[in-house]
Amino acid sequence: xxxxxxxxxxxxxxxxxxxxxxxxxxxxxxxxxxxxxxxxxxxxxxxxxxxxxxxxxxxxxxxxxxxxxxxxxxxxxxxxxxxxxxxxxxxxxxxxxxxxxxxxxxxxxxxxxxxxxxxxxxxxxxxxxxxxxxxxxxxxxxxxxxxxxxxxxxxxxxxxxxxxxxxxxxxxxxxxxxxxxxxxxxxxxxxxxxxxxxxxxxxxxxxxxxxxxxxxxxxxxxxxxxxxxxxx
Amino acid sequence: xxxxxxxxxxxxxxxxxxxxxxxxxxxxxxxxxxxxxxxxxxxxxxxxxxxxxxxxxxxxxxxxxxxxxxxxxxxxxxxxxxxxxxxxxxxxxxxxxxxxxxxxxxxxxxxxxxxxxxxxxxxxxxxxxxxxxxxxxxxxxxxxxxxxxxxxxxxxxxxxxxxxxxxxxxxxxxxxxxxxxxxxxxxxxxxxxxxxxxxxxxxxxxxxxxxxxxxxxxxxxxxxxxxxxxxxxxxxxxxxx
Numbered sequence: 001x002x003x004x005x006x007x008x009x010x011x012x013x014x015x016x017x018x019x020x021x022x023x024x025x026x027x028x029x030x031x032x033x034x035x036x037x038x039x040x041x042x043x044x045x046x047x048x049x050x051x052x053x054x055x056x057x058x059x060x061x062x063x064x065x066x067x068x069x070x071x072x073x074x075x076x077x078x079x080x081x082x083x084x085x086x087x088x089x090x091x092x093x094x095x096x097x098x099x100x101x102x103x104x105x106x107x108x109x110x111x112x113x114x115x116x117x118x119x120x121x122x123x124x125x126x127x128x129x130x131x132x133x134x135x136x137x138x139x140x141x142x143x144x145x146x147x148x149x150x151x152x153x154x155x156x157x158x159x160x161x162x163x164x165x166x167x168x169x170x171x172x173x174x175x176x177x178x179x180x181x182x183x184x185x186x187x188x189x190x191x192x193x194x195x196x197x198x199x200x201x202x203x204x205x206x207x208x209x210x211x212x213x214x215x216x217x218x219x220x221x222x223x224x225x226x227x228x229x230x231x232x
Numbered sequence: 233x234x235x236x237x238x239x240x241x242x243x244x245x246x247x248x249x250x251x252x253x254x255x256x257x258x259x260x261x262x263x264x265x266x267x268x269x270x271x272x273x274x275x276x277x278x279x280x281x282x283x284x285x286x287x288x289x290x291x292x293x294x295x296x297x298x299x300x301x302x303x304x305x306x307x308x309x310x311x312x313x314x315x316x317x318x319x320x321x322x323x324x325x326x327x328x329x330x331x332x333x334x335x336x337x338x339x340x341x342x343x344x345x346x347x348x349x350x351x352x353x354x355x356x357x358x359x360x361x362x363x364x365x366x367x368x369x370x371x372x373x374x375x376x377x378x379x380x381x382x383x384x385x386x387x388x389x390x391x392x393x394x395x396x397x398x399x400x401x402x403x404x405x406x407x408x409x410x411x412x413x414x415x416x417x418x419x420x421x422x423x424x425x426x427x428x429x430x431x432x433x434x435x436x437x438x439x440x441x442x443x444x445x446x447x448x449x450x451x452x453x454x455x456x457x458x459x460x461x462x463x464x465x466x467x468x469x470x471x472x473x
Binding site for chain 2: 127128130131133134135136137141145149152229230231
């Protein structure tokens with residue numbers, strides 16, 4: 001990359017290029033939606049695993065931890081097959097749409113959120129078990145209490161999920177198709193523009209992607225510090 | 233919390249209660265009657281089974297032998313509360329810890345603000361309601377734990393070493409709360425290995441050693457005329473082996 005490419009990239013970012021902004025908007029919408037849905041499933045599921053004892057629990061924990069390393073292209077392929085016209089969810093007609101990308105990323109992120117939640121809640125349960133049992137708090141109340149009291153640690157869990165979603169390209173390029181103005185995100189655009197030799201846009205997107213991840217982490221960290229100061 | 237009359241949860245009667253964890257026998261044939269009235273203090277050296285006994289009384293542990301009756305019941309009463317030696321504060325303010333306990337005890341929400349203020353006042357923490365509970369000192373946390381236990385308006389309050397590792401000022405504050413609670417007619421059963429605290433607070437004493445009841449009796453007599461040589465040894469501060 002020459003100096004002119006770098007200058008062009010910075011110029012693109014500073015001028016808030018409409019094409020660039022649309023890609024950024026879609027990327028954020030897809031990844032944040034995926035983390036939202038993954039959290040809806042992963043946090044209660046992780047808490048449930050933490051608080052229950054059943055036959056095969058160790059196997060479930062090992063599987064959950066292993067699924068944190070799911071290869072994005074494999075997830076993309078599985079979601080593609082499920083959503084393709086002849087697949088079990090083909091009637092939804094959402095292949096090559098942002099919705100399909102959200103599903104693929106949610107599948108990738110859910111095990112991460114569930115596994116980290118399980119560990120966090122289990123650690124807190126060891127601390128709270130006697131008190132909550134003595135107060136006769138029921139199972140649903142225990143789950144809600146532990147999730148609420150672990151909220152600052154769970155922010156880090158959500159950030160790990162967001163980091164995974166925002167950085168991945170393999171799954172969404174398969175199920176989204178990288179269609180300009182419709183399913184093109186920062187990571188798929190970077191891959192495409194690099195292969196085409198349009199380095200300024202690729203670098204500009206890279207700068208924005210890193211900046212967004214840093215800003216989101218900074219905001220979450222400040223919220224955590226402020227929250228801990230208030231709640232202890 | 234009101235001054236209460238006799239409760240159907242007393243006396244607590246234990247008959248040949250034992251507790252084993254694996255090959256370790258922690259309590260052996262404990263037979264006791266814990267009457268209504270002033271605080272019953274369970275004393276004994278470390279490892280004598282005091283905490284295990286309290287946990288069995290609270291229902292957190294189930295005796296592996298023998299049987300227990302709480303007054304006319306054979307199940308742990310709803311209005312029995314326990315404070316642990318190292319209470320865990322929930323990650324919220326002191327007042328929110330109390331509101332949580334009130335919710336857990338199914339106290340109507342409309343009464344929460346008034347009850348929370350009353351409980352904070354009872355334990356002398358009126359000025360600390362909005363402070364994060366985990367930032368309170370050890371003595372303040374112990375008093376907040378007492379208030380939290382009182383949220384369910386208990387007839388029986390179990391306290392596990394409530395003044396352990398507290399400085400004299402904090403110990404005095406906690407003991408004042410215990411006296412106030414007992415004066416309201418709540419039956420206090422507490423463990424301690426602090427003989428000074430036992431002398432100051434007990435109406436009657438139970439002494440455990442190696443999981444067995446070594447002696448029981450009303451406090452003044454127990455301390456002035458030890459019922460046997462082992463008790464005398466322990467009360468004299470000598471090592472009881």
